[in-house]
Structures are given as C-alpha cells and as structure tokens.
Amino acid sequence: MTTTAEAGASVEASPLPPGDHAIATRGLTKRFSGGQLAVDDLNLAVPRGSVFGFLGPNGSGKTTTIRMLLGLVGPTAGSHELLGVRMPEGWATALPKVGSLIEGPAFHPHLSGLANLYRCDAADRTADPRTSRERIGAALERVGLTAAAGKRYKAYSLGMKQRLGIAAAMLGPRELLILDEPTNGLDPQGTREVRTLVREIAAEGTTVFVSSHLLAEIEQVCSHVAVMRAGRLVAQSSIEELRDGSGTRIRVETPDTDDATSVLTALGLADVRGDDGEVSAELGVLAPESICAEMVGKGVAVRGLAVMRPSLEDVFVQLTGEGFDVNG
Amino acid sequence: MSTAELTLAPRRVAGIGLRLFRSEVGLTFRRRRNQALLVLLGAVPVLVGIALRLTAKPGNNDGPNLINQVAGNGVFLSVGALFFVLPLILPLAIAVVSGDSIAGEASTGTLRYLLAVPAGRTRLLMVKYATSVTFCVASVATIAATALVTGFILFPVGPVTLLSGSTVSLAAGLGRLGLIGLYVAACVACLAAIGLAISTMTDSPIAAITATAVLPVTCEVIDAVPQLSAVHPYLFTHWWFSYDDLLRDPMVTQNVTRGLLTFLAYTLIFGSVAWARFTTKDITC
Numbered sequence A: 001m002t003t004t005a006e007a008g009a010s011v012e013a014s015p016l017p018p019g020d021h022a023i024a025t026r027g028l029t030k031r032f033s034g035g036q037l038a039v040d041d042l043n044l045a046v047p048r049g050s051v052f053g054f055l056g057p058n059g060s061g062k063t064t065t066i067r068m069l070l071g072l073v074g075p076t077a078g079s080h081e082l083l084g085v086r087m088p089e090g091w092a093t094a095l096p097k098v099g100s101l102i103e104g105p106a107f108h109p110h111l112s113g114l115a116n117l118y119r120c121d122a123a124d125r126t127a128d129p130r131t132s133r134e135r136i137g138a139a140l141e142r143v144g145l146t147a148a149a150g151k152r153y154k155a156y157s158l159g160m161k162q163r164l165g166i167a168a169a170m171l172g173p174r175e176l177l178i179l180d181e182p183t184n185g186l187d188p189q190g191t192r193e194v195r196t197l198v199r200e201i202a203a204e205g206t207t208v209f210v211s212s213h214l215l216a217e218i219e220q221v222c223s224h225v226a227v228m229r230a231g232r233l234v235a236q237s238s239i240e241e242l243r244d245g246s247g248t249r250i251r252v253e254t255p256d257t258d259d260a261t262s263v264l265t266a267l268g269l270a271d272v273r274g275d276d277g278e279v280s281a282e283l284g285v286l287a288p289e290s291i292c293a294e295m296v297g298k299g300v301a302v303r304g305l306a307v308m309r310p311s312l313e314d315v316f317v318q319l320t321g322e323g324f325d326v327n328g
Numbered sequence B: 001m002s003t004a005e006l007t008l009a010p011r012r013v014a015g016i017g018l019r020l021f022r023s024e025v026g027l028t029f030r031r032r033r034n035q036a037l038l039v040l041l042g043a044v045p046v047l048v049g050i051a052l053r054l055t056a057k058p059g060n061n062d063g064p065n066l067i068n069q070v071a072g073n074g075v076f077l078s079v080g081a082l083f084f085v086l087p088l089i090l091p092l093a094i095a096v097v098s099g100d101s102i103a104g105e106a107s108t109g110t111l112r113y114l115l116a117v118p119a120g121r122t123r124l125l126m127v128k129y130a131t132s133v134t135f136c137v138a139s140v141a142t143i144a145a146t147a148l149v150t151g152f153i154l155f156p157v158g159p160v161t162l163l164s165g166s167t168v169s170l171a172a173g174l175g176r177l178g179l180i181g182l183y184v185a186a187c188v189a190c191l192a193a194i195g196l197a198i199s200t201m202t203d204s205p206i207a208a209i210t211a212t213a214v215l216p217v218t219c220e221v222i223d224a225v226p227q228l229s230a231v232h233p234y235l236f237t238h239w240w241f242s243y244d245d246l247l248r249d250p251m252v253t254q255n256v257t258r259g260l261l262t263f264l265a266y267t268l269i270f271g272s273v274a275w276a277r278f279t280t281k282d283i284t285c
C-alpha cells in the first residue's frame, strides 16, 4: 500500500507542461488485499478541456481508478499526475482544483443540504469563508436545489441527492471535475439535466472526467472516451476516431447477389458477405458513389445502397465483450 | 506552490483548519445522540444528590465517607458525582463520540468526500481528536456544573474540609474541584485517543464504539485482580481515581503526576497508531 504523504504544499509541478493533460496515469494498477485485480496497468491521458467519458460495465474498475486518481486508494503499482501535479504527494496542491463525485453522493442525513455544503466548504482550507455563502448559493442554483436547500438530506429524493453531490463538487473554481456515474438513479429528465450541466461546465473550460456504465447517457457530451473491461483499458481515443476506425459497412440491395459479391471482392473490400437479395462489405477508404458506379457499370441491378456506421453502442459491445445495460 | 499556480487559482492562504474544527464541534454537539449523553451525564449529580439528601441524616457520622461529606458540604457532590460516572457512564459517552469519529464518517461515505475536498488526513485526524477532547471537557463540565447547582440547592455550602482534615475557603475548595475536573478530563481524553485509533481500523461505528467502551471496563477488571498487580501501574484506568489526592492538604501530586504521564503515553502511542493507520489506509467506502 502506498502512503499518502502529507507534505503536499511544497511539491513541484511535473516536467509536463501544465496545459498538457488534466489526468495522466502510467501503469496504474490496483490489487486489493483480497487478491482482486481491480485495475490493471492503466495508462490514461485526459487532455485538458476535454469531456472524457470513462466507460465500462459494472465492476470493470472505474470507481477504483477514480479513487486512485484522488488519492483515496493507494495504487499497487504505477503513478499518476493530476493537473500536472504528481499524486498522491501533491494532493494539497492538486485536489482543491478538482471537484468530485465518487460512487454516488454521501452527506450527513440529519443535516440540511445547505448545512452539508457549508461543511464541505469548511473542510477545504483553501476556500475563502467570506465568499462561501455566494459560492454555495451559486452551486445550489446551478443544480436547481435552491428551494430545497433547507430540507434535511435524508428527505431528499435520489435525484436531489445526486444533484447535491454535483453541487458539492462545484463549490469552488475547478479545473477538473471527476464525476463517477453522475446519472445513476436519475430519471431521463434528470439525466438530460446532468448532460446539459456537463456541457456548460465544459464550455467554461473545465475538464470533465465522467464515468458511466451506460454509454447512451453520456455519449452525446463526450469529446473523448476510454473503455474499461475487467480492469484493463481496451480503447482510448477521441470519439470521432473511435467511430471512424470501426468497420463502417456498405450494403447493397440487389437481385444479382453473386455479381455484386464479385464486384465488391474485385474492388478489394474486406469481409464481403452475400445474402439473399443483399450484399455487404466493409467500406474501407473507397467512396460509396464510386462503388455504386462500378456496380452499375458491371450491370448489377442496384435496388438500394446504404452506408452503415456502427453505433457507438455496437463498438462498445465489440470492445467490452458484453452489452451495456439498457436501463441501468 | 509555484507562482504560476497561485495566479491560476485565486485562493486564500491555507488556514490551519479552525473552520473545520468549528464545523465538527457544531456537528458533534448538535447531534441528538450526543445531546442525550450530555443530558444523561448532567442528570447523574441530580439523582445522586436527591438520593443522598433522602438517606443522609444530619449529625450522623458513621455512614460512608462520601455521604457525610456531601451532607456536610454541597461542594462535595461534584466529587461524588465524578466518582459515580467515571467507572462506566462517562467512558461510555466518550467511547460513543471518539469511536464514531472516523468510522462514522466512513459508514456514511462522507469520509471520501472530506479527503477529496481535501481536508488532509493528518489534519482531519487532529480535528477529530480535538473535537473528542472538547466533548470530554464539556462532559466533565456538565457534570460539575449540575452537581454544583444541585449541591448548592440541596445541601449546606461553606468552607471545604479536605480529606486530610484541614479546612480551606469555599473559593479554594472550588479551585480544587476545578483541578479534579481537569484531571478527570485528562483521564477520558486518553480514552478518546484510544477510541480514535480504534475508529480508524473499522468502517463500522458500532464496532468502534463497543470496543472503546469495553476497554476501560476490562482494564478495571484486571486492575481488581491482585494476581495481576505487576501490570496494574500500566493500566490507564489504574490512575483514574487518584484525584482524591488533590483534596489533601498539602496536595499529594505523586500519583496524579504518574497518572498524567500514563495518560500522555497512551495518548501518544494510540495517536501514532491512529495516524499511521489513517494516513496509509485505502478509503474504499
């Protein structure tokens, strides 16, 4: 177990230029004392300013990774930097600039939402007490909890609890927001609101690292994604790269299945599959219109032609070997 | 912190954590359970006072020492009440607060957020201990205060006759009482350090509270077994009742000093255990 050093204030920034990565890990590994390998040799590079989706099915190691990033859990091996500061030594420098939601919200049940936020703020010794009222008010406003601020936390609905958790993560000016499954337990409306919030926060220049086991819930807001499977990183790229790199197919409807198949094969397309009245192949680099022209030129009766981009969902099922839960 | 970082984040210079301490004290004293404990502790002198008032017969000097002393002077009710709560009720109250300190935050999940804020592990531990000590002082003060009020109402009050037979003024007697209060607070502050250490070892507050509460009772049992006399001086509870010596003239400080040193040693050892455990612990809840 790695010790969490307490001498954070004087830690030097890393050699990496600060504008480079909000999160960078090298070989981060966690084996729990029970022997469970929760995270295995993880190399993450989260560009500053990105909305980084951290995806993977339940139990794939997302929360454990986030706990390591924040210095809550000591890695068995590897190292990482947060906002260019080495962790866990640099916790006192890095963490005040990081807001987090870790495995669901947690507050004192008998205190009001407002009192809970005051307590969070009091724990941050870099937070200015003279501005705490405004900052807390602004955070409550942002998540739409102003009216319910005086209610006891235990009387909050699941969605309100989640929102209070997000408010607590935004009490100060943050350079990085780490949100672990922020849409868990929210209804579709609440999920949409979280997405809107993430977009707004990102628009202000804050890097957002958001984990989910439900791809569809965050796909629309992410600029980058990483996919975990059983503790290992199976993909990491910008969302366009991921889409493009993964077998877009062309599908031709035709009665002349055999001719169409030979045309596509002659063009050098991979994975040509002929079926009754339908032929498909991986599109590769060729333009669909030139394929169509070639077919027509060879006398194939083309009744329909479609380019099929796989949904990200399909890509992830490929990568993770299992589907994402449909409804949580 | 580099200058670049300072300009990046317009933050004040980090404080030492008084704000967190104030928040923590507020949380502790506003909590119903802890308020109930203080009420219970405050009720003990009232009950003891009434019982003594009903049983004591003025002029009868063959009864137990304490009864006669209280009957003769209400100031002694404080001493009597502390004597009454020290074996069980007071340690129980301290066990509840100190055992809950870290384990309670772990069980509600708020510990991970305090550390992610970041509160700092060492600082959080110190704030938690300072809060437990505050609760120790408040507990003893509550007992002493209600005992004084009850004593003044139910019994005659005047110059204080000490255990050694000489008499000092009421003010000097109250001064002695203050010293006794501080000594008893030190007794339980040492227990609070043990409770803090136990609290870092588990995520279950009930387990931590129970273990902390059972410990002084176990020590008192061992302290009562003559065959184990060799270890008696090393038991922290062995010195708990040495405050008697503060009621003699001149004050006998030998045992009290030995007691305070024992408490200090326990506090340092268990404080270090708590620190070593808590600063390296994986926070997985």
Ligand SMILES: Nc1ncnc2c1ncn2[C@@H]1O[C@H](COP(=O)(O)OP(=O)(O)O)[C@@H](O)[C@H]1O
Residues within 6 Å of the ligand: A032, A033, A034, A036, A037, A038, A056, A057, A058, A059, A060, A061, A062, A063, A064, A065, B284
């Ligand atoms: N404290 C722990 N002790 C042992 N194993 C753990 C602990 N926490 C998590 N794990 C295991 O580590 C793996 C990853 O868990 P987690 O990081 O919570 O995944 P996710 O957040 O992606 O659902 C799981 O197999 C889980 O059982």
Ligand SMILES: [Mg+2]
Residues within 6 Å of the ligand: A059, A062, A063, A064, A103, A180, A181
């Ligand atoms: Mg998780």
